[in-house]
Amino acid sequence: MKRNGLILIALFLLFVIALLDQDGQKKISALFEGSGNSKSETSEEQKSITALAAEGALKPGTSSPAFKLSGLDGKQYAVGGKRDKALLLNFWASWCDPCREEAPELVNIAEKYKDSLDVYGVNVTFYDKLDDVKKFVKEYGFTFPVLLDEKEKVYRMYNGIAFPTNILIDKDGVIRDVVIGLISPEDLQGKIEKLLNP
Structure with missing residues (x-):
C-alpha cells in the first residue's frame, strides 16, 4: 500500500513537470534513466539534472548521518564519525537500469582503490526483493559489502530521491560529494581521486 502511494505521487509529479515544460521531460527522463544514453550530452545538462534532484540532498561539508545495517554476509556495518578509509556509499535497487549500468564500474573502483577506499552498496530493500538483490550481486560479482x-x-x-545515488565520505566522516543519478566512469573516478587527494 505504502509503495503504491509513493508510485502514484511520483507519477503525478512527472505529469506536472511534463505539462509545465517539455524540457522537464528530458531532465526527469535523464534522472531516472541516467545520463549514459549518449556521450554527447553536455556536463551542463548533467549539472542541471543533479541540481534539480539535489535540492533536498545532504550537502558537502556536513557530517554523514550515523547508522548501522546488516549486510548480505550477515555482518554489521557502521557509518558515521572517523574511519580508517574514505567511503563510497552507493544507494541502489536491483530493478534500476542505471544501477545495472554503473555496477561493473563499482566493482572496478572497489578493486582499484581497496587500500584507501571502502565501497558499501546500500540496497534499499524496502523497494526491492531480497532474491532479486542476491541475483544482482551474483550477476555483477560484487566483492564489496552489500x-x-x-x-x-x-x-x-540521506534524503535519497533517485537510484543510483553515490555519497563520497572522507576519513573524518564528512560528506565531500553527492552524486545523484548516473555519471561517466571517468567522472566518478575523478571525484574519488579528489576525495582521496584533496
Missing part, C-alpha cells in the same frame, strides 16, 4: 536498508531508514536519513 548492506540491506529494509525499512528505507538510511535512504531517508
Whole structure:
C-alpha cells in the first residue's frame, strides 16, 4: 500500500513537470534513466539534472548521518564519525537500469582503490526483493559489502530521491560529494581521486 502511494505521487509529479515544460521531460527522463544514453550530452545538462534532484540532498561539508545495517554476509556495518578509509556509499535497487549500468564500474573502483577506499552498496530493500538483490550481486560479482536498508531508514536519513545515488565520505566522516543519478566512469573516478587527494 505504502509503495503504491509513493508510485502514484511520483507519477503525478512527472505529469506536472511534463505539462509545465517539455524540457522537464528530458531532465526527469535523464534522472531516472541516467545520463549514459549518449556521450554527447553536455556536463551542463548533467549539472542541471543533479541540481534539480539535489535540492533536498545532504550537502558537502556536513557530517554523514550515523547508522548501522546488516549486510548480505550477515555482518554489521557502521557509518558515521572517523574511519580508517574514505567511503563510497552507493544507494541502489536491483530493478534500476542505471544501477545495472554503473555496477561493473563499482566493482572496478572497489578493486582499484581497496587500500584507501571502502565501497558499501546500500540496497534499499524496502523497494526491492531480497532474491532479486542476491541475483544482482551474483550477476555483477560484487566483492564489496552489500548492506540491506529494509525499512528505507538510511535512504531517508540521506534524503535519497533517485537510484543510483553515490555519497563520497572522507576519513573524518564528512560528506565531500553527492552524486545523484548516473555519471561517466571517468567522472566518478575523478571525484574519488579528489576525495582521496584533496
